[in-house]
Amino acid sequence: MVEEKKKSEPQSTLVDKIVVPGDVVLDLSKLSNQTIKLGDGLRQDRDSITVMKSGKLRFSKPNKYWVESSQKRYVPCVDDTVLGIVLDSKADNFLVDIKGPAVAFLPVLAFEGGTRRNIPKFEPGSLIYVRVVKANMGMNPELSCTDVNGKAAEFGALKDGYMFETSTGLSRTLLSTSTCPVLEALGKKLSFEIAVGLNGRVWVNAEAPSTVILVANALLKSEPLTAVQQRIMVESLLQRVQ
């Protein structure tokens, strides 16, 4: 994130609206002494903040701005939780695919109580739930299987279940704090486990394979639907199965 010296209350009129590349979000000369933080898809061009990709402009108090969009590729970002696929294991690192432009490294010591002695074993093709700790330009992103306090927290390998790929936008809505209507509706009737990575990968597990398939298809279909439509869709799906 880029930090900027600014004046006056930073509030853009475009917040929560659709923006396209070239849109000027803020005029710095009109702001009085304030700091704002720029996130994904925004750029400072002298005195103006312009948009670099199309999406929704988001603002978080007190001073964070970013553009949210839905895409198939994932751009690694520090502190994102993602689902990765182990490609290979080297002496120091596991090579992990996180749908980004480059392969990510997961150091063999980045586990709770990780030492040279007890290195976990991941065969190529295993699915792991990890956290991005470094995402610098021109470097392979670095992952970790621990939370900030060095605890294993839910990170690690995911066993069984089914993984499918969606857009980054859908995975973000699934993770939003006000529970996504489709998940809420499904959760009332079915019991299942779900892990959502910000890179657009979703893992679902349940007792019966039919439940997994139903949940996976409901989630995949829900992306373009409104909250009411999502509930109706889930209802009809559940009726068809029972």
Added chain:
Amino acid sequence: MEQRLANTWKMTNNEKKFIETSLLSDLRVDGRTSFQYRGLNIKFGREDGSSEVQLGQTHVMGFVTSQLVQPYRDRPNEGTLSIFTEFSPMADPSFEAGRPGEFAIELGRIIDRGLRESRAVDTESLCVLAGKLVWAIRIDLHILDNGGNLVDAANIAALAALMTFRRPECTLGGEDGQELIVHPPEVKEPLPLIIHHLPIAVTFGIFGDGNILVIDPSHTEEVVMRGRITATLNATGDICSIQKVGEGLMQSSIMQCLRIAKGKADDITTKLRSVVEAHCTERAARKIKRHPSSVAVDVSRTDTVVKDKPTQKGGEFSVDKPDESCSHDCNGTGSETARRGETVKASVGAPSSWDPYSKGVDANSLKTSLAVPGRSTPSKEQIESIVDEVMYEEPISNIGSVDSKPNEAAQSPRQLSSEAKTLKDAVKPKNKRKKKTPS
């Protein structure tokens, strides 16, 4: 090596295991039943012989082109049919640009076998001059997105493109009667290919120990499946080819496959035929619309002549012209309808009767002439009166200036007929005369 790892599509062990275990209880990850095909969507391009097929996520584009070539020595009076596949790296990261992979060749071969060796396309009708010139038909298949089961999608794309393809008509002419004339589409309606039957490929994935069969496997299922069997058959139930890869199959399973494939082939054939028919009707309708623009031009041209010199000669000329071009057009559209199916005939038939009238008439007078049933063929006086009407309206509508460009375009096909040429010659001296008289 790192970059190559990043560019290959990978699948987790979890997915592989899940797909296999759920298939054991007869469940598929996309919610289909074992013998349920994905949604099929067929579209056509603006040009003849181009098609776009979507089968679920799979997306294939087909193009058919033709070229005059020398035939093979052993088959002097047969045209050729060849299939080329192009796997775009855009469709799947594992496809490499340029070099056709193993699967690209296999796909081309399966479709080629189904189409060519079952003699679906009549190659003998593609002969122009025995031993000298035949039409070479080339089918290009572009894979735009790989969602699994490329063979079926590519096969349907090839058929759809072949069914809508039109090759230019060619005749022998010239001084010695040996010169080949290829008529551009504006002059003579291009000919469709003769397709005897439609070989439809239906693919099954083989899972487990060869006891689980699944129709139309998706790309995730293709990674897991042990083998694949593709049966190509037509609506009458003739088996054109069978291709089996991998795991062995019981004879009973193969028979079951063929039974199911027959049903699917029927469905796809009806769908394909209805879509192609709709496209042909639309195409015919598009053709007809083109006429009025070229017609309006003639009106303005004759009118200006009439206006400048409303002599006996000028009047006569303006009457003659619509008559002449009328017969001309009737012939053209008539043969066109004869070549198409009956359904098309009906839609073309009606406009062809009114089409010539628009020659000397504007839209309003055309409506009145259509409203009166008795006026099926305009007499000389009627046309004269119509021409007069148009003449008075002409300055307001100002057709002449607007249509100056299409005018030339419309003339080019007419120039080919000798009669039109003489008429055109007749115009010129008048224009000269017109210039002379003021001076």
